[in-house]
Amino acid sequence: MYRIKIISIGKNKESWLKTALSEYEKRLTGLMQIQWLLKKKDSDLKKTVLEEKKFHCLDPNGISYTSEGFSKLITQNASITLVIGGALGIDDTIKTKAQSLISLSPLTFTHQHTRLILLEQLYRAIEIHKGSDYHK
């Protein structure tokens, strides 16, 4: 089973987001273990991230992936840590220590919405790896 740790800012304020995230987490049961570390402030996020040995940052200026490429990145590792910044993005100190910067899109998304997009891509990554019908 893959283990994904996601470090981010904020709470699930919006109920639709909570529902959507839990739906994808349900689908991932037994396939991928998602651990959310949600911090209140950028300074708390920084402290938590810098305690990790290895991590990737989500950043609009990072490397672009197709869903197939993202699937390879995810399924080549038994465990991976991903960082989603808050409204002000991710601190440079964090970025320079990251294994890589990953771009989900050149568009800017809210960081809450990014969590949903990421979770759907993680589910898609597994389905691509399995060769299922989910990703046509």
Add this chain to the structure above:
Amino acid sequence: MYRIKIISIGKNKESWLKTALSEYEKRLTGLMQIQWLLKKKDSDLKKTVLEEKKFHCLDPNGISYTSEGFSKLITQNASITLVIGGALGIDDTIKTKAQSLISLSPLTFTHQHTRLILLEQLYRAIEIHKGSDYHK
């Protein structure tokens, strides 16, 4: 007020999606009028799209935009028609008649999820144009 027509496949099956879409539509009240034309089948979509004089297609192989660039595209036109394909993508006959192909990301999203991402970007487009704090 901007008028956006979105032609797509499917219904709002998932309740979280309904809630999320209606939240952004509420925010857009008075700024942008969103008209959804949701078709049951690809053939119905094709017929409806080809009745339009001008339209853009959302396609992973299309032109990439930053949110700022997308804002310009949207706010330069009083009205615009956007097509989101179904699970099998958009028919080539439709694509060749499109004004342009727009890519939201090289990643593949579900077409239902694409509707939410698009709606958030339309709201963001307006806020960027207004110079508000929404897009930092």
